[in-house]
Amino acid sequence: MQSPLFNHTVNQTQDRYALQGAHMVRVALAGDDVLARSGSMVAFEGIVEFDPEYRSPAQQGREWATGEVLPLMRCHGQGAVYLANLAQHIHVLDVDHEGLTIDSSYVLALDPHLHWDVVAVESQYGIAGAGAYNLHISGQGRVAITTSGRPLVLRVTPESNVSADADAVVAWSSSLRVQMQAQTSAKSVWRRRGNTGEGWELNFLGQGHVVVQPSELLPPTHTSFGELLGGQVRQNTTPGMGQGGAWGPR
Incomplete structure (x- = not known):
């Protein structure tokens, strides 16, 4: 049997996290566990076991209260596990002690420590962006995140601020100050700006990076008090705002 299909073989490397093309990542175990999004395993090599990751009552309570849930499984054993999620683009980041802020829906895997x-x-208007809550990941280790399409990483400096659509922002550095703004009058703040199709923006100030994906998801649907905004249909929330971490690509 012959086909160009067989050119798509495993990317052999010594890196613990090894991208297999743009949409899959291979994580070597060799005695080191990895926490992966539940159901994200597409293949594995060797002897690997998968167990639900324990969440403390406090973590479960915060998840219940905020709706920001990160369902994880612990992959352990001898071998390697291949992870993917809906053919999204995958990126591996080194997280330092300051951490990273990201919507939980974009976390694919991370080191257990x-x-x-x-x-x-x-x-300032009492409206949380496309998601009132996010995850703050801190410590020393790696995290694999996903984006819808190939993202753009924007550098923020004290001399150069960055603004981005709240529905397209994926993650940012904790060193940044984050503000929400809408270029509109106060009386029309509750709807997207006229016939421009634009809504809320996040403005980043300071020193760090912002990851923006080429996909604008649903606009905000809830106020910070959980009330549905007028004229909008209740939907699942999408990436939003927060204080995050400083990080850099591998």
Whole structure:
């Protein structure tokens, strides 16, 4: 049997996290566990076991209260596990002690010694962006994240601020200050800006990076008090705002 298909073989490397093309990552275990999004395993080599990751009552309570849930499984054994999620693009980041803020829906895998917790950010108008809560990941280790399409990483400096659509932002550095804004009058703040199709923006100030994907998801659907905004249909929330971490690509 012959086909160009057989050119798509495993990317052999010594890296613990090894991208297999743009949409899959191979994580070597060799005695080191990895926490992966539940159901993200597409293949594995060797002897690998998968167990649900324990969440403390406090973590479960925060998840219930905020809706920011990160369902994880612990992969352990001898071999390697291949992870993917809906053919999204995958990126591996080195997280330093300052951490990273990201919507939980974009986390694919992370080292088990990293710490994560839910953070909340409210806008000056009392509306949380496309998601009132996000995850703050801190410590020393690696995390694999996903984006819808190939993202753009924007550098923020004290001399150069960056603004981005709240529905397209994926992650940012904790060293940044985050503000929410809408270029609109106060009386029309509750709807997207006229016929421009634009809504809420996140403005980043300071020193760090912002990851923006080429996909604008649903606009905000809830106020910070959980009330549905007028004229909008209740939907699942999408990436939003928070205080995050400083990080750099591998």
